Each structure stands twice: as structure tokens, then as C-alpha cells.
Amino acid sequence: MKKVLEIEVENHKYGNYEIEHFQLSAKDNTELSVTHVCGNQGGQPIVLLHGSYSTRHFWISQKGIGLGTYLSDHGFDVWIPEFRGHGYSPKGKRFKHYSVEQQMKFDLPAFSEFIYHKTKQAAIWFGHSLGGLSLYGSISQGWLQAQYIKGVITMGSQVSEGDRYLKIPMVPFLAARLLDILGGFPAKKLGLGPENEAPGVVRDVISWKRRGGSWSSSDGVSFWNGFSKINQPCLVFASRGDTTDPFEGCEYLFNQLGSKSKQFILLGVDEGFAKDYDHVGMVIDKSAQQEVWPLILSWLK
Numbered sequence: 001m002k003k004v005l006e007i008e009v010e011n012h013k014y015g016n017y018e019i020e021h022f023q024l025s026a027k028d029n030t031e032l033s034v035t036h037v038c039g040n041q042g043g044q045p046i047v048l049l050h051g052s053y054s055t056r057h058f059w060i061s062q063k064g065i066g067l068g069t070y071l072s073d074h075g076f077d078v079w080i081p082e083f084r085g086h087g088y089s090p091k092g093k094r095f096k097h098y099s100v101e102q103q104m105k106f107d108l109p110a111f112s113e114f115i116y117h118k119t120k121q122a123a124i125w126f127g128h129s130l131g132g133l134s135l136y137g138s139i140s141q142g143w144l145q146a147q148y149i150k151g152v153i154t155m156g157s158q159v160s161e162g163d164r165y166l167k168i169p170m171v172p173f174l175a176a177r178l179l180d181i182l183g184g185f186p187a188k189k190l191g192l193g194p195e196n197e198a199p200g201v202v203r204d205v206i207s208w209k210r211r212g213g214s215w216s217s218s219d220g221v222s223f224w225n226g227f228s229k230i231n232q233p234c235l236v237f238a239s240r241g242d243t244t245d246p247f248e249g250c251e252y253l254f255n256q257l258g259s260k261s262k263q264f265i266l267l268g269v270d271e272g273f274a275k276d277y278d279h280v281g282m283v284i285d286k287s288a289q290q291e292v293w294p295l296i297l298s299w300l301k
Contacts, residue, residue, distance in 0.1 A: 015064020017072065021088055024114050026106040033088030034114060035060075037068055037078040044150075045077045045119045046300070047111065051129025051156075052201070053193025055087035056080045058128065058283070067283060070293055076300070077119060081111040083134070086195050098198035100130065100205065101218055104138035112148035122150040124300065128283055129245060130205070132157025136253065140226025141217060152230070153296065155237040156279050158249030159205075160213025213249070228258040235299045237292070240268030241276030265295065 011020045018038035026032055035056045048059045048068055059068035059080050072078045082089040083103045115123055125144075127135040132154030138144035139152075208215050215223045234257050238250030247266055254264045267288075268276045274287040282288055 013064070014060055014062050015069070017060070017064045017069055019060075022114070023088070024110055026084075026110040028102070028106045030084050030092065030094070030102075030106060031090055032084060032107055032110055033082045034111060035080040035082070035088070036118075037072045037080075040072060040075055040077040041119075043075050043077040044300075045079060045115060045121050045123035046071055047115060047123045047125045048078065048080045049125065049127035049131030049135060050080075050082065050086065051127075051131045052197055052205075053195050054128075055194055056082055057087075057194070067293060067296075070289070071297070071300075074297055076124075079111075079115050079123070081107070083107050083131075085198050091198075095198050097200055099200035099203075100134055100137070103134045103201075104141065105143050108134065108138040108144045112144055116148050122148055124151040124153065125149055126153040127157060128155045129157060129279065130201075133159055136227070136230070137215075137217075137223045139230050140223045141221070142226070146232070149232050151233040151235075151300075153235045153237075153299070154250075155282055156239065156242050156245045156250065157236075158213075158238075158245045158253050159208045159215050160252050161246040161249030213252070224256055227253075227256040230257050231259050234259045234262040235296070236262070236264045237282060238264070238266055239277040239279075239282045240266065240270065242279045242282065244279035263299065267292065 011018075013019060020036045020038055022034045022036065024032050024034065033056075037060065050056065050058045058066070059078075060066040068078045068080055084098050084107055085091045085095050112123070125135055127133070135144070135152065135154065136157065139146075139149065217223065234254075236250060236254040236257075238245075238247035240247055247268075251264060251266075254262065267273050267282055273291060275281070275285065277285060277288060277292075282292060
């Protein structure tokens with residue numbers, strides 16, 4: 001295993017929870033951050049991956065509220081990485097050139113090696129939105145190696161549906177030009193999240209969704225080709241109210257998974273849930289805390 005640069009950058013509390021932050025270096029020398037909820041060392045590690053425009057606080061607030069602490073309360077050893085350019089992972093001089101593929105190829109292997117180094121156990125990997133899509137892509141390409149994965153959970157992760165306006169001629173080109181001018185996607189000003197997104201990340205998503213899920217790496221290798229090799233237990237959530245990543249795309253992705261132990265859960269009023277949850281609400285809504293979080297816990301146990 002490549003020796004990781006480990007620097008504890010902060011150790012304090014979120015609410016009543018002891019938190020420690022670590023800094024490490026990916027193989028392309030990009031600095032990354034991992035947050036750890038203390039207290040369950042030796043328990044089953046679970047890694048929580050945020051999506052676009054987000055940080056560690058999607059999973060745990062400064063007051064100690066979130067799915068991360070819920071899982072910690074139930075004995076899981078919770079680790080929360082932040083992709084390059086997010087949260088404690090500095091944006092750096094190369095921010096304009098960051099891409100989703102770099103997250104897959106460099107960030108996730110660095111996180112997996114570091115967390116395995118600390119825990120000596122394969123982890124359960126849990127991704128929301130683009131975090132889940134990056135997770136699938138990295139596993140399918142063999143960048144995130146199977147030895148580090150005990151199971152996979154994703155919520156609102158897909159690439160084949162939604163954002164139909166991207167198919168309008170000139171829209172992708174104009175969007176790319178605007179990203180270059182702005183130097184990033186202004187998510188903070190638009191109220192979409194706490195982090196602006198790198199132009200390359202947004203361009204990747206635009207390119208993949210514009211082609212209706214024709215999803216390939218920069219080398220031209222289809223990510224779908226490796227899905228038959230994803231054989232770890234998988235739990236996939238989607239919601240009827242999710243207009244960002246529609247449930248039809250999540251179900252299509254689920255059907256490509258090679259795992260013999262997989263479960264698809266559609267959240268919606270028609271399925272007996274309190275709401276047709278939106279993209280973020282399926283994780284953080286108060287109703288989700290009451291009816292979705294226990295489903296996650298039940299599957300984990």
C-alpha cells in the first residue's frame with residue numbers, strides 16, 4: 001500500500017460527539033480530508049460519501065445531528081471523506097481541472113487505503129447522488145478495489161435520466177463556456193449547497209447526462225462494462241419526488257449490478273412512505289429520519 005500522508009488537522013466535538021479530521025495525499029498529490037466519528041473503533045467501518053456542492057456536514061452537523069451520528073449511535077465506525085475541493089480538502093491551484101473521473105481514480109482509492117490502514121477491515125460504502133455514482137464508477141473500473149468493500153449503499157445516484165434541457169443544441173457548449181468564465185459552478189450563490197463545484201466535475205455530468213447514460217471514461221471505456229463485476233451486497237434507494245436524479249435512472253443502474261444480493265427501495269407515497277422525497281430530503285428530512293434511516297440500519301444489520 002502506498003504510504004499515506006497523515007496529518008491530524010483538527011480534533012474537537014460536533015455536539016456531544018468526538019470528531020477527528022485527517023489529511024492525506026492521493027497518488028496525484030492532491031490533498032484530501034477524512035473525518036472520523038470517534039468511539040466505535042473495532043466496529044464495522046462505514047464510509048459516507050457526499051454529492052455535489054456538499055461537505056462532511058451533509059452527514060453530520062456541527063451540532064452532532066445527521067445520519068452519520070445515527071449510525072455511530074448504533075455501533076458503526078463512521079468515516080466521512082471529502083472529495084477534492086470540498087470542505088477540508090483544499091481547492092488548490094488545480095481546482096479548475098478537477099473532474100469526477102479524478103474522484104473515482106484517485107480520491108476513492110486514497111480514502112479506501114487510508115481507512116483500511118486505520119481499521120484493518122473492509123468497509124461498507126455509502127454514497128449520495130454524485131458520491132454514489134463516483135463509487136460505482138470507481139468499482140467498475142477497478143480503481144476502488146474489491147478487498148476494501150464489504151457492501152454498497154447509494155441514494156439518488158444515476159446518470160441516464162433527467163436534465164433533458166442538456167439535449168437542446170448549444171446548451172452544453174454554452175454551459176461549458178460559462179463555467180470556464182466563472183471558474184466554477186456558483187452553487188453557494190444559487191443556494192444549492194455550501195460548496196462551489198469545479199468546472200470539470202460539472203462538465204463530466206453534463207456530458208454523461210446529455211448522452212442519456214452513455215457513460216465512459218476518458219479512455220473510452222464504458223463504466224457499464226464493469227457493473228457485472230460489482231458483486232458485493234447492494235442497497236439502492238430512489239425517490240418519486242427526486243427530479244435531480246429520477247428514480248427511473250436509479251432503477252436502471254440497479255438492474256446493471258451483478259450482485260446476487262441486492263435490494264431496490266423506491267421512496268414515495270404510493271409505496272407507503274410519508275412523502276415523495278426530493279433529492280436531499282431522502283437523507284435529511286425529519287420524516288426520513290423516522291422511516292428511511294431505520295431501513296438502512298436494518299439492511300446493515
